[in-house]
Amino acid sequence: MNELIKKAIAPLCAALLATACARPAQVPETERPASAEAVTDETDVDVVTDAPNEVEPLSDEDRARALAARADALEAKHGDDGFTFVVEPPFIVGGDESAATVRRRSRGTVGWAIQMLKESYFERDPDDVIVVWLFKDKTSYRRHCQEFWNETPRTPYGYYSPRDRVLVMNIASGDGTLVHEIVHPFMEANFEACPAWFNEGLASLYEQCTEEDGRIYGLTNWRLAGLKKQIKDGTLPSFAELTSLSDAAFYRQPDGYGQARCLCFDLQEQGLLRDYYRRFVADHEQDPTGYASLRAILGEPDMADWEVGWRRRTMARRFTE
Numbered sequence: 001m002n003e004l005i006k007k008a009i010a011p012l013c014a015a016l017l018a019t020a021c022a023r024p025a026q027v028p029e030t031e032r033p034a035s036a037e038a039v040t041d042e043t044d045v046d047v048v049t050d051a052p053n054e055v056e057p058l059s060d061e062d063r064a065r066a067l068a069a070r071a072d073a074l075e076a077k078h079g080d081d082g083f084t085f086v087v088e089p090p091f092i093v094g095g096d097e098s099a100a101t102v103r104r105r106s107r108g109t110v111g112w113a114i115q116m117l118k119e120s121y122f123e124r125d126p127d128d129v130i131v132v133w134l135f136k137d138k139t140s141y142r143r144h145c146q147e148f149w150n151e152t153p154r155t156p157y158g159y160y161s162p163r164d165r166v167l168v169m170n171i172a173s174g175d176g177t178l179v180h181e182i183v184h185p186f187m188e189a190n191f192e193a194c195p196a197w198f199n200e201g202l203a204s205l206y207e208q209c210t211e212e213d214g215r216i217y218g219l220t221n222w223r224l225a226g227l228k229k230q231i232k233d234g235t236l237p238s239f240a241e242l243t244s245l246s247d248a249a250f251y252r253q254p255d256g257y258g259q260a261r262c263l264c265f266d267l268q269e270q271g272l273l274r275d276y277y278r279r280f281v282a283d284h285e286q287d288p289t290g291y292a293s294l295r296a297i298l299g300e301p302d303m304a305d306w307e308v309g310w311r312r313r314t315m316a317r318r319f320t321e
């Protein structure tokens, strides 16, 4: 990509990622944010004003040293305020729950998700140290976002900020959002040109997930209900339309996350999701939307026919909280 264009859109990408990424694993309908995370107009862009830092990739030794030094520095600065920091390569996990709980989340959720995602998709670690901040409740989350990054979060659950190199979570909202957010820095490091529809579709798939045969496996979640309604109402765009949306237009879609998630889910059920990711990465210069790769991985079907079957399968899926 032309460097000038890249620089110009970097703050926009940062704003999109920082604002559009957070949904909990399970949220009752009435508590769901309307479209609070969606970027609805250009004024939202001014929240993040700097491009993400460009950094040289770290060697394993340099990374281990950088992580240990950073964790020590964070402990020295915030330890007295009740924070615990744990190195969970390539991240540092910090939180103000009990030390035992921070360690459990670090190993059990963050470490597990990193291992699973790397085994299935991602070869490269993010190039810089990223700190995963787990704030114990809404009050702590909002107060520290303001204090540490001068940021007023527009999602109550959490977000990823490439600018500040942090994943920030109100961990009281559940671990599902955390796994969602972990996908983003890995996608950034491995598939920088990934369009929002697939970045958010894959991240959303793992908001509700488990391990099957040693691999991460996405389950149905609360997004299914909204998606079914759109299918019933006949208002869902085709996959040709969905995949051709600009990132900003995708974030304005009422059920873009749900539709992209359920495409990923369907590919997963057919054993095609990992192959699709690899094909899309390999072919993205000729196929930046991923639509040709999708058709290819499905065996070049008549897509109108295929989508009738996809909608039928989606309507038959169930999710009970």
Ligand SMILES: [Zn+2]
Pocket: 020, 021, 022, 180, 181, 184, 199, 200, 203
């Ligand atoms: Zn996201």
